[in-house]
Amino acid sequence: MSFSIIVAMDTEQGIGRNNKLLVHLPNDLKWFKQNTLNHTVIMGRNTYDSIGKALPKRRNIVISSSLQSLPDAMVANNLQDVMRMVNPEQENFIIGGAQIYRLFLPLTDTLYITHIHANLHADTFFPAINFDKWIKIKEIFNPADDKNPYAHTFAIYKLKKE
Numbered sequence: 001m002s003f004s005i006i007v008a009m010d011t012e013q014g015i016g017r018n019n020k021l022l023v024h025l026p027n028d029l030k031w032f033k034q035n036t037l038n039h040t041v042i043m044g045r046n047t048y049d050s051i052g053k054a055l056p057k058r059r060n061i062v063i064s065s066s067l068q069s070l071p072d073a074m075v076a077n078n079l080q081d082v083m084r085m086v087n088p089e090q091e092n093f094i095i096g097g098a099q100i101y102r103l104f105l106p107l108t109d110t111l112y113i114t115h116i117h118a119n120l121h122a123d124t125f126f127p128a129i130n131f132d133k134w135i136k137i138k139e140i141f142n143p144a145d146d147k148n149p150y151a152h153t154f155a156i157y158k159l160k161k162e
C-alpha cells in the first residue's frame with residue numbers, strides 16, 4: 001500500500017499559519033483539484049476544520065482521535081482505520097496537515113509539491129524530506145500574476161527504487 005502526498009510549501013517548507021493556508025493561490029487550487037478529483041483524500045481533523053467541509057467529488061477521510069463521525073466525511077480514528085478504508089488499487093491522496101504528512105511520509109511513493117518561491121512566515125511545517133531519495137519527474141514553473149501573488153513551481157517526485 002502506498003500513498004501520494006500533495007502539498008504547497010514555501011521556501012522554509014512552511015505549509016500553514018493560524019490553521020489556515022499561507023496564501024491564496026488560485027492556480028494552485030486548480031492544480032490540487034485537477035489531481036485529486038474523483039480520488040480519495042485523507043486529511044487531519046485540523047485541516048478538515050480549516051476547510052470547513054468535505055471536498056466535493058472526492059471520497060473524504062478525516063483522521064481524528066476525538067471525533068466518531070462527520071456528516072460529510074468518513075472518520076478514521078487511527079492509521080489502521082485508514083488502511084481498511086482505502087482501495088490499494090487507486091491513488092490515495094494525503095492532503096495534510098503537518099501531523100498527517102508526518103504520519104504518512106514513510107508510506108508515500110509520490111510527492112506533488114507546489115514550491116512557493118517566498119518565505120511566508122509559517123507556524124506549521126512539512127517534515128524534513130531527504131530529496132536524495134526522490135526523483136523529480138515533472139516541473140512546471142508559474143510566474144506571479146494578477147491573481148497569484150507569488151511565483152510557484154508544480155513538481156512531482158517519485159521515490160527512487162532501492
Ligand SMILES: NC(=O)c1ccc[n+]([C@@H]2O[C@H](COP(=O)([O-])OP(=O)(O)OC[C@H]3O[C@@H](n4cnc5c(N)ncnc54)[C@H](OP(=O)(O)O)[C@@H]3O)[C@@H](O)[C@H]2O)c1
Nearest residue numbers: 008016019020021044045046047065066096097098099100
Ligand atoms: N500547504 C498545504 O498544502 C496544506 C495542506 C493541508 C493543511 N495545511 C495547513 O496545515 C495546518 C494544519 O496542520 P496540523 O498539523 O495542525 O493538523 P492536521 O494534521 O490537519 O490535523 C491534526 C489532527 O489530526 C488528528 N490526528 C493526527 N494524528 C493522528 C493519529 N495518529 N491518530 C488519530 N488522529 C490523529 C488529531 O485530531 P484530534 O485532535 O481530533 O484527535 C490531530 O489534532 C493548517 O495551517 C492548514 O492550513 C496546509
